[in-house]
Amino acid sequence: MPGNTTNAIDVRNAVKRYGDFTALKRISLTIEDNEFFTLLGPSGCGKTTLLRMIAGFEDVTEGEILLFGEAIAKLPPHQRPVNTVFQNYALFPHMTILENVAFGLEMRGKSKAEARTRAGEMLELVQLTQFAARKPSQLSGGQQQRVALARALAPQPKVLLLDEPLSALDLKLRKQMQLELKHLQRETGITFIFVTHDQEEALTMSDRIAVMSAGEMQQLGTPTEIYEQPRNMFVADFIGETNLLEVSVDQVMNGRATCHLGGGQALTCNSVEGIGTGAKVHMSVRPERLFMSDVPVEAESLKGRVAENIFVGTDISTLVDLAEGPQFIVRTSNSDRGNKRIFEPGSEIFVNMELGAGRLLMD
Amino acid sequence: MAAGAASGGSARADTYKDARGWLLLPSWAVLGIFVLGPVCMMLIYSFLTKEFRGGVIWEFSLSAYDQFFFDRGLFGDEPAKLEWTYITIFWRSIWQAGAATLLSLVIGFPTAYFIATRPEHVRPVWVFLITIPYWVNLLIRTVSMKFLLRDQGPLNDFLIGTGLIDSPIHIVNTNFAVQLGLFYSYLPFMVLPVYAAVERYNFSLSEAAADLYASKWTTLRRIVLPAVKPGVVAGCILVFVPSMGSFLAPDLLGGAKNFMIGSLIEEQFKGNAGNWPFGAAASMVLLTMVLIILMFSARQQAKADTAGS
Numbered sequence: 001m002p003g004n005t006t007n008a009i010d011v012r013n014a015v016k017r018y019g020d021f022t023a024l025k026r027i028s029l030t031i032e033d034n035e036f037f038t039l040l041g042p043s044g045c046g047k048t049t050l051l052r053m054i055a056g057f058e059d060v061t062e063g064e065i066l067l068f069g070e071a072i073a074k075l076p077p078h079q080r081p082v083n084t085v086f087q088n089y090a091l092f093p094h095m096t097i098l099e100n101v102a103f104g105l106e107m108r109g110k111s112k113a114e115a116r117t118r119a120g121e122m123l124e125l126v127q128l129t130q131f132a133a134r135k136p137s138q139l140s141g142g143q144q145q146r147v148a149l150a151r152a153l154a155p156q157p158k159v160l161l162l163d164e165p166l167s168a169l170d171l172k173l174r175k176q177m178q179l180e181l182k183h184l185q186r187e188t189g190i191t192f193i194f195v196t197h198d199q200e201e202a203l204t205m206s207d208r209i210a211v212m213s214a215g216e217m218q219q220l221g222t223p224t225e226i227y228e229q230p231r232n233m234f235v236a237d238f239i240g241e242t243n244l245l246e247v248s249v250d251q252v253m254n255g256r257a258t259c260h261l262g263g264g265q266a267l268t269c270n271s272v273e274g275i276g277t278g279a280k281v282h283m284s285v286r287p288e289r290l291f292m293s294d295v296p297v298e299a300e301s302l303k304g305r306v307a308e309n310i311f312v313g314t315d316i317s318t319l320v321d322l323a324e325g326p327q328f329i330v331r332t333s334n335s336d337r338g339n340k341r342i343f344e345p346g347s348e349i350f351v352n353m354e355l356g357a358g359r360l361l362m363d
Numbered sequence: 364m365a366a367g368a369a370s371g372g373s374a375r376a377d378t379y380k381d382a383r384g385w386l387l388l389p390s391w392a393v394l395g396i397f398v399l400g401p402v403c404m405m406l407i408y409s410f411l412t413k414e415f416r417g418g419v420i421w422e423f424s425l426s427a428y429d430q431f432f433f434d435r436g437l438f439g440d441e442p443a444k445l446e447w448t449y450i451t452i453f454w455r456s457i458w459q460a461g462a463a464t465l466l467s468l469v470i471g472f473p474t475a476y477f478i479a480t481r482p483e484h485v486r487p488v489w490v491f492l493i494t495i496p497y498w499v500n501l502l503i504r505t506v507s508m509k510f511l512l513r514d515q516g517p518l519n520d521f522l523i524g525t526g527l528i529d530s531p532i533h534i535v536n537t538n539f540a541v542q543l544g545l546f547y548s549y550l551p552f553m554v555l556p557v558y559a560a561v562e563r564y565n566f567s568l569s570e571a572a573a574d575l576y577a578s579k580w581t582t583l584r585r586i587v588l589p590a591v592k593p594g595v596v597a598g599c600i601l602v603f604v605p606s607m608g609s610f611l612a613p614d615l616l617g618g619a620k621n622f623m624i625g626s627l628i629e630e631q632f633k634g635n636a637g638n639w640p641f642g643a644a645a646s647m648v649l650l651t652m653v654l655i656i657l658m659f660s661a662r663q664q665a666k667a668d669t670a671g672s
Contacts, residue, residue, distance in 0.1 A: 057570055077573040090571035094589040103585075104575030155575065 007068070008033045008159050008191040009054060014063035016049050016215075023049045025215040026063070031159075031193060031208075033068075036185050038194045040202040041212035042238070047195045050212075051161050054193065056080050068158060078107075083152035084161040088168070089144045091136035097123065097147050098132040104155040122150040125184075142173045149181075153188065160185075162194045166201065178204050199239045203227060211235050231272060232362040236284040243287060243328045249279045249360070257360055259283065263324040267300050269358030282361045287331035289357035291340045292318065292349045300353040304328065306343045316342055320351055402650070409643035416635050427644035449627070449645070453652075456624040459538060459613070460606035463545035464553075467602045468595065470546070471553035475594075478554075479561035486562070493554050501548060505615045508544055509535055512616070536618035544612030545602075552601035560594020561587075596660055604653050624649055 009031040016024040024046045031037045039047035052058040054065060056077030065073045072080050083104065091100050101122050105115035123129050126146040136144055145165060152160055162181075166174045182205050185192045196202055202209050203223040211218045211226060211234075219231045230236035236244070247259035247267060257271035269283050291297075292306075304320040307327065318330045328351055332340045343349050409427050411419040429435075434446040478489040496504065511518055512534040519531035534540050564587065572582040588595070610625035617623070624645065631642025 055574060057573075077570070078576045078578055082574075084571070084574045086567055086571060088565075088567060090565070090567040092568060092571070092586060103572070103577070107576035107581065151575070 006033060007031065007066070008035065009193070010064075010066035010069075011050070011054075012064040012066070014050070014053065014065060015061045016046070016053060016058060017061045023215055024053075027215075027217055028063075029210055029217065029220060031191060033191055034189050036182065036192045036194065036205055036207045038196060038202040038206035038209045039212060040196055040199060040209050040238075041218075042197055044214075045212040046215040047197075047212050048163060051084075051163055051193060051195050054159070055082060055084050055161050081157055082159045082161055083155060083157035084163060085145075085148045085152045085165045087164045089136075089148040089165075091144055091147055091151070093136055096133050096135060097128065097139070100136065100147060101151045101154050104151060108155050119150075119154055122154045123147075125153075126150045141168055142177070145169060145177065149184070153184075153190070157190065159191045159193060162192060164195055164197070166196075167198075174201070181205060203239070211238065213238070229270075229272075229359065230284065230361065233282055233284075236359075236361050241287050241329060241331075242284045243290070243326075244361075245283045245285075245325050245358075247281060247283045247360070249275060249277055249281065251277055259360075261324055265302070265324060267353075267358065269300075269353075269360060270356055271360045272362060274362055275360050281363065283358045284361050285353055285358045287317065287329040288315075288333070289354050290328065290330045290351050291332070291354075292320070292330055292343055292351055293341065294343075294347075294349055296350045296352070298352045298355065300355075300358065301350040302328070302353075304349060304351055306345050306347045306349060308345055309342060318342065320349070322351070405643045405646050405650075409640055409647050411640050413638045413640050417632075417637050417639060419639050424640065427638075427640035430641055431644050431648060452622055452627055453624055453648070455538075455621070456607050456649075457652075459541050459545065459621075459623060460603050460609075462538075462542045463549070463606045464599050464603045466542060466546040467550050467553040468599060471550055471598065472557055472595070475554045475557035476561050479558050479564075480566075490555070490558065493551055497551055501611055504547065505544055505611050508547060509540075509615055512540055512543070535616060536621070538617070538621055540616040541613050541621050541623070544616040545606040545609060548609065548612060549602040549605055552605075553598035556594045556597040556601065557591065558594075560591035560597075564590050593664065596664060600657065600660060603656070607653060608649055 007030050009029075011027055011029050011031075014024055014027045015022065027046075027050060039050060041047045049058060053060050053073075054067075056072070056075060056079075060073040063073075064071055067080065067082065092103065095103070098116060098119050101119035102112075102115040105118055106112065110118065120129070120132065123132055126149055128143060128146055128150070131139060131143065131147075136147065139147065145168075148165065166177050166181075169177060178201060181192070181194075194202075194205065203226075206223055208220065208222055209226050210220045213234050219226060219235045221229075226235065227239055230239060230242075233244075236242045245261065245267075247261060247269075249257050249259045249271075250266075251258045252271050252275065255271055256268060257275065258266060258268050260266050267283065269285075275281055293301075302325065303323040305323075307319040307321050310317040310319070314335075315331045315333050318332065320328045320330055322328055330351060332342060408419055410423055410425065412422040412424040412426065414420050429443075430446070431449050432446055433443040434448075435441050435443050474493070478486055478493075481489060510516055513519075514531040514533060514535070518534075519528075522528045523531065534543075568586050568590065569582050572586045573579075577585065607623075608625045608628070610623065610629045613621055613623040613626050614629075628642050628645050628649070631637040631639060631645070
């Protein structure tokens, strides 16, 4: 669709090769304006490479990258109207905080005075006004992070690129910054492309997530879609905790599949496109969609023995050795203790699946 | 039991402290014998009376310094005027050394930057290549330089051969030849510290600058140079200081008109025509000058550091 300028970023068949090694294998994706878009995946999956290609630090071996409809793959980084928040912040050590934030504005041709006024406003936005005259080394990690953010936002980029910006912060600060980032994105209306390996972070902040692995895109969707309807084994395993069962498919109808386990027990679960009768695949079920009982409750009940209860604050995770299959994790929320029972280790119990909790996966 | 262990520990710490004191001895000995000793000797000699066949008479005199700075006429009975001869030589030395330093920086910085940005395993090879010519004696190198640059030398032959010029350019016996000679003598002293600084430089700062719309040139000027400044300053000092006192390049490439302070000092200690106290006094003036420059640059550096932390 040439001329379609509503998309902030169009990546078309982008390939990146380093010699014999292919870091990105023909990626195509569209990022809408005003979107908080996350590239999620384990290290080495190509997410940072893709971000750096959009920023202009890596050239594109094959394919095209469009920014609001304009091809940018051949432009040097300093001519692209996108800014980056770097993983290690990359603040200029010899400049004050204010000079750091004003740098991009000056480079865009603003007068020194104008750049400083605007930089001052940006520091106000990230609540660092009182540190304007300090050097980066005099600030804490969280403060440096906010300076990096202010510096990248100051020139009002069309797209803001964030390369694992929260990975160096401690948990509490990270949670706080996640929300701040999300608010900032809504306030400024700038498209954010966020790179992370932390699935929880991705689920919390994003409008849409692209899950990547080994240079390929595994799934693209909203956090809910990615979590509840993972397309394949990789996504189900990478996002959150999950239980996997090997099953043989007997029949697929209206999105539902009837299958059986190795021992013959029948199960009904959601299917996905591309899986047909006779297929030997995996079924995934999230630990919080399971509950335990001493007699079978639902049609999908699996016999097992409680191995261990692990207290994790808000929940209790119970490890159950299935009579027919691997070890399952059952998560019971502490607020749900009235309805759902916890059993002592050694108890013979049944693990029950809510209707539609199970889901088949492509390999 | 615990107390015994603790006291044993502290005794061991004391032993280490003592050992550390002894270990410093060699460096103090080196500094004393090779730095403080000669400088004190120079200082004392500069205040003695000259012996006509070289050497000194042990009699206090200010005449060496007087001769350096003041002109009292041929028989020493006229009112003192400022003596320009030696001050001029001095000024020329500063100028020549400065030009050589600038030349080293202009050539050395890109070289160092180039090496530091090569893949890690080939950097030592490049550094080694830089140092290869310096395995040859300085005198030989300077003479070869003269041979290269002279009117009938390979450089002029080449330029005439290509038709760029019609008649040879006179390079030997000019200020420029001396600058070239000094530059060539001390180039590694510029390349190595700058290389070390650029190698430590965090190149993601350059990416950040490019990301914030700075061109390559602006990035170099506003981000890279300030970050590697300590290396550049060290390189400049390491080239400037020995250039100031050098006598081989000025003697061989500069000729009589382009006399530098190093040659002046050398003359005073050669054969019977010398004047030891005068040579010592000139050395002291040179040393003072260099110390002032070093202190000034150290002060600047300290100022930049306190602003940076």
